[in-house]
Amino acid sequence: DAGVTQSPTHLIKTRGQQVTLRCSPKSGHDTVSWYQQALGQGPQFIFQYYEEEERQRGNFPDRFSGHQFPNYSSELNVNALLLGDSALYLCASSRDRWDTEAFFGQGTRLTVV
Amino acid sequence: QQQVKQSPQSLIVQKGGISIINCAYENTAFDYFPWYQQFPGKGPALLIAIRPDVSEKKEGRFTISFNKSAKQFSLHIMDSQPGDSATYFCAASYYGGSQGNLIFGKGTKLSVKP
Numbered sequence: 571d572a573g574v575t576q577s578p579t580h581l582i583k584t585r586g587q588q589v590t591l592r593c594s595p596k597s598g599h600d601t602v603s604w605y606q607q608a609l610g611q612g613p614q615f616i617f618q619y620y621e622e623e624e625r626q627r628g629n630f631p632d633r634f635s636g637h638q639f640p641n642y643s644s645e646l647n648v649n650a651l652l653l654g655d656s657a658l659y660l661c662a663s664s665r666d667r668w669d670t671e672a673f674f675g676q677g678t679r680l681t682v683v
Numbered sequence: 684q685q686q687v688k689q690s691p692q693s694l695i696v697q698k699g700g701i702s703i704i705n706c707a708y709e710n711t712a713f714d715y716f717p718w719y720q721q722f723p724g725k726g727p728a729l730l731i732a733i734r735p736d737v738s739e740k741k742e743g744r745f746t747i748s749f750n751k752s753a754k755q756f757s758l759h760i761m762d763s764q765p766g767d768s769a770t771y772f773c774a775a776s777y778y779g780g781s782q783g784n785l786i787f788g789k790g791t792k793l794s795v796k797p
Binding site for chain 2: 672
């Protein structure tokens with residue numbers, strides 16, 4: 571049983587560019603959350619998707635947007651990249667929106683230069 | 684403000700010793716307190732979790748102690764091994780209308796010396 575898978579694993583982008591990160595949840599899970607983990611810090615909640623809609627959002631600007639597809643996979647889009655967006659982006663899935671047990675992927679390391 | 688404060692920032696323990704990591708929270712609405720283990724280059728992995736209706740939960744060498752009145756919880760790693768060397772995060776969550784997101788501490792880097 572595959573766990574949460576994310577792609578790509580590493581990415582280098584230039585300031586001002588746009589980036590799309592992808593996530594496939596664990597089999598049987600329908601809820602996906604995205605987190606940003608800066609170096610040496612704990613993950614910070616960006617937003618959560620279930621039933622193909624954004625349901626909760628953390629303290630992140632509108633440059634961060636997402637999407638969930640009918641197969642429950644998800645994308646995180648970041649526009650107008652800033653140097654400060656350099657971080658490990660983590661996707662977590664859970665069985666449903668009531669289940670707090672979250673399983674994380676290995677993350678996408680985004681470097682903005 | 685919803686916060687989870689974690690200490691110490693780093694910890695060095697001898698093999699076979701006990702590792703203790705502490706967390707404190709502010710929001711009494713939190714009702715789920717997990718601990719995650721993260722190795723370099725990997726995503727966090729759920730280690731053990733507790734709800735506020737119990738004061739202690741043990742799984743193998745890992746134990747969570749929970750003090751609801753003090754709004755504190757801690758992770759104890761018994762018989763610490765070099766393979767336990769990783770960064771540990773406490774977190775908290777609550778049902779705020781729908782599933783709560785996880786609020787993480789800043790992490791504790793544990794080094795277990797052979």
